[in-house]
Amino acid sequence: MEEVVLCFPAKLKYLQLATSLCRELCANVHQPSAILDLGEDVELCISEACTNAIKHGGRETATAEIAIRFRLYPDKVVIRIADHGQGFDLESIPVPDLNTHPERGYGLYIIQSKMDRVRYVREETENYLEMIKFFK
Amino acid sequence: MRLSKVERDSVVIVTPHAKKIDASVAVSFKTQLLELVDEGRAKILLNLKEVEFIDSSGVGAMVSVVKKLGTEGGIKLFSVKESVRSILELTQLEKVFGIHMSEKGALESFNQ
DSSP states (O other), rough: OOOEEEEESGGGHHHHHHHHHHHHHHHHSSSSSSGGGGHHHHHHHHHHHHHHHHHHOOSSSSSSEEEEEEOSSSSEEEEEEEEEEEOOOOGGSSSOOOOTTSSSSSSSHHHHHHHEEEEEEEESSSSEEEEEEEOO | EEEEEEEEEEEEEEOOOOSSEEETTHHHHHHHHHHHHHHHHHHHEOTTTTOOOOHHHHHHHHHHHHHHHTSOOEEEEESOHHHHHHHHHHOOOOOTTTTSSSHHHHHHTTTT
């Protein structure tokens, strides 16, 4: 297993830099090679997860940080986005009603559609959203 | 976020000069589009030729504008990259925005 950790201030102005670096990371990791195909989905899901962490984690303050932790295994990538906010219950987040075209609420739906496993874990020191994608 | 605008008949063609439309620019994007609506422009044609990435914040901004327009007009899109189209399909918002291959086709659809 190899691990890469990216930390950045919890401010939306760093979002594009963070998602672009994650896309680059996928493009430059050649073992396992299957990660090369996942750059677009990884970029999207990290954008959604980091936006949630910044906006809803109550963390857009001067000193707050968002940590993106990549763990690469031979058969999967495990991505954790950590925040220090109050957290939420993943099961209680409703699926958007796609027939009524709401303005908001697509973020977790997109993540759950693109990733194979998603869970939100609350721990004493931090919370994290964990996204797992298995290589085909 | 910089947008350029060109008027053609009763349609305003808007080109976002951004590779990414995410939460860091969505408010600016939405505000500028809503200003057009407030000025009375009801038919908005978005040229997405420069946009390589959009997330839920970006599509949410466009939905807000469409909802403000109501039945008076609409937003149509052209030069949509596959990565953008796939998000619109996943969220079933491709039904809300007419997606066209060309500017000409999109303009014609506004007049049908």
